[in-house]
Amino acid sequence: MDSNYKKDFEPGFSPLNVCEEAARCLLCHDAPCSKACPAGTNPDKFIRSVRFRNFKGAAETIRENNALGSICARVCPTEKYCQKGCSRSGIDKPIDIGRIQRYVTDFEEANKMKILEAGKKNGKSVALVGSGPAALQAAVSFNKLGYEVHVYEKEKVLGGMLRLIPEYRLPNRVVDVEIKRIEDLGVKFHTGVEVGKKVSVEDLKKKHDAVVLAPGYSYGKMLPAFENNKYVISAVDFLREVKAKGGAVKVPANVLVVGGGDVAMDVVTTLKLLGVEHVTDVVYEQFKEFKASKKELEGAQKMGVTIVDGYVPSKVEGNVVTFAHREIKAEIKVEADLVVLAVGQYPEVKGLGIELVKGEVNEGKPYYTKDPKVFVCGDIAHSAYDKTVVGGVRTGKEVALYVHAALGGK
Ligand SMILES: Cc1cc2nc3c(=O)[nH]c(=O)nc-3n(C[C@H](O)[C@H](O)[C@H](O)COP(=O)(O)OP(=O)(O)OC[C@H]3O[C@@H](n4cnc5c(N)ncnc54)[C@H](O)[C@@H]3O)c2cc1C
Ligand code: SF4
Incomplete structure (x- = not known):
């Protein structure tokens, strides 16, 4: 059998194409595209930078709000978010924001740019359970706030469902590069550790100031x-x-x-x-x-x-x-x-000490559980965001802020 599994069916823009596409942008005031991005990635701002050939600035804008910028560039259902309300649709067709973002994040990788920076240590630590998009973004947000971050993943590979999205849509290489960036910040990853079996949530509570569960819908x-x-x-x-x-x-x-x-x-x-x-x-x-x-x-x-x-x-x-x-x-x-x-798919939370109602944890306040030291994010959290990669990114950012506030941070 002939396999085309690794073929890229939607190749990225060339330098000329990306500039032409950015030139179509109307640079809207109060841009609808930026209002519609769950991760808050600000397409209007990074497209403006692309128009001025400032690819470095564009990459910085993307990373400011989205630690998984190059993954979202490939798999985000942009037709439901940023491109849906794009003002350019009134003239011909929406700006291809996903592919512009892909060009910029490819540029970032090709130029070995290091944009993410670790925060000043605050002496506290958190445990994240699972290593899907929600936990990966939470790891970066906690790290920025000064926490020591430990990620516990039951599988041998990191990335959660990102390791299932077919290669022709999301190459493993892209996921590896994003995770390496997070590792370089000092986040510690522990693979092959199923929390609830090998290690208990109680063990993690003793070692860390807070535990965030992000087991996703993995089964x-x-x-x-x-x-x-x-x-x-x-x-x-x-x-x-x-x-x-x-x-x-x-x-x-x-x-x-x-x-x-x-x-x-x-x-x-x-x-x-x-x-x-x-x-x-x-x-x-x-x-x-x-x-x-x-x-x-x-x-x-x-x-x-x-x-x-x-x-x-x-x-x-x-x-x-x-x-x-x-x-x-x-x-x-x-x-x-x-x-x-x-x-x-369904979530499996046996041994994690939480209860799901209609597949989610909902204790009235988003991301909280009955245990004041244990929080949730990602697909199992009750939130206003879809069960998508970018939805996971948003919950990962938010849970870090909620936990930080609960631990007395500002
Ligand atoms: C085939 C497929 C294609 C998809 N395509 C897209 C797409 O194109 N665009 C898009 O936006 N979304 C897509 N999604 C949805 C998206 O992948 C999910 O919404 C997202 O990954 C959820 O993130 P998460 O962090 O909550 O959990 P997950 O990504 O599910 O990760 C959870 C992680 O937790 C680990 N885990 C579970 N229990 C434990 C435990 N007890 N101890 C330790 N680790 C544990 C799991 O092994 C897993 O690695 C797709 C999903 C699938 C299945
Ligand atoms: S809504 Fe469309 S045209 Fe307006 S700034 Fe965003 S991408 Fe450009």
């Missing part, structure tokens, strides 16, 4: 009929393995995917890029109510994925799955050599 859901079936794997486990092995995995020629969200689209696209001939995706939602973005759906269809909408699995016998239509009396049977279930 792939299984539907009961698919459990303990050798042909079945969750989307999370599938994507994690493919990315960890850089696409060097064996996949059969005929794969069934169940689910229709953005994660399912990542799975079907990955399968196609790996060279899988027949990819069938059966989805509960009908096309008009699809969860995945239109762009992702159309992209998958263009690659040759067969998408069948409006069906639910009714029987599973080995590698044969029967689906019944939700509304009409119709049934289909699909036989496949591998079945990937992309029906959502």
Whole structure:
């Protein structure tokens, strides 16, 4: 099978392109793009710097508010945030803010710029549990406030779900560079440590002034009929393995995917890029109510994925799955050599001493738990932000300020 897994489908701007794109910006007063960024990255300010060919200044503006600037440049759903209200849309099309940000952060890396700086030590320390985007941003924000920061991650690699987003959208190299920058600030990372098993939250409370839990939605859901079936794997486990092995995995020629969200689209696209001939995706939602973005759906269809909408699995016998239509009396049977279930993720907080209500911790005050020394951030925190990378960045910044205030800081 021919693999295109590592191919970059949306190459970055050239120096000429980035200047042309920045020149289209209207340099709005009270810019809608900056108001809409959950991380507060200020596109109007860094685009202005790009217009004056001040790439260093542009990179500084991005880093001021977002420790994961080069990751967000690649994976942020900009059409929902900064680009949504872009004033330029009234003339032709919104400014491609994501790609300008990507150019600037690539420039930063190529020129080995060191923008993030450690704060003056305040004698206190915090433990962060998990190393996804929320914890990574929190690590930088705490470090800036003078805390000694220790990150405990159960996996051998750092980055949480960033290590699942397919390589063609977010190369591992980009994540490695961002994490190295954070390590260089003096943040201590401890991998292979599952808090609640190897180390308890009580142990961390004794060692640190505060503990922040950011375990995310790290586990792939299984539907009961698919459990303990050798042909079945969750989307999370599938994507994690493919990315960890850089696409060097064996996949059969005929794969069934169940689910229709953005994660399912990542799975079907990955399968196609790996060279899988027949990819069938059966989805509960009908096309008009699809969860995945239109762009992702159309992209998958263009690659040759067969998408069948409006069906639910009714029987599973080995590698044969029967689906019944939700509304009409119709049934289909699909036989496949591998079945990937992309029906959502769930958080696992056993042993962490917190309770989730509707998948979140919500004790009235954002980021607080019942224990005054224990806080939460990221996907499991009840917040106004979406469960996205940039949403995680925002909660990571905010939790650091809340903890700092709770510990008597200003
Ligand atoms: C396939 C996929 C594609 C996605 N694509 C995008 C995208 O394009 N754009 C976007 O904005 N968002 C995307 N997301 C969503 C985004 O990745 C998440 O919203 C974000 O990663 C959540 O960050 P987090 O820090 O809360 O947790 P996570 O990233 O989930 O990280 C949690 C970390 O905690 C660790 N952990 C859990 N329990 C313990 C414990 N007891 N002890 C120690 N460590 C523990 C886990 O191993 C994990 O590393 C995607 C998600 C998936 C699954
Ligand atoms: S809203 Fe659009 S046009 Fe206005 S400053 Fe932002 S990127 Fe430029």
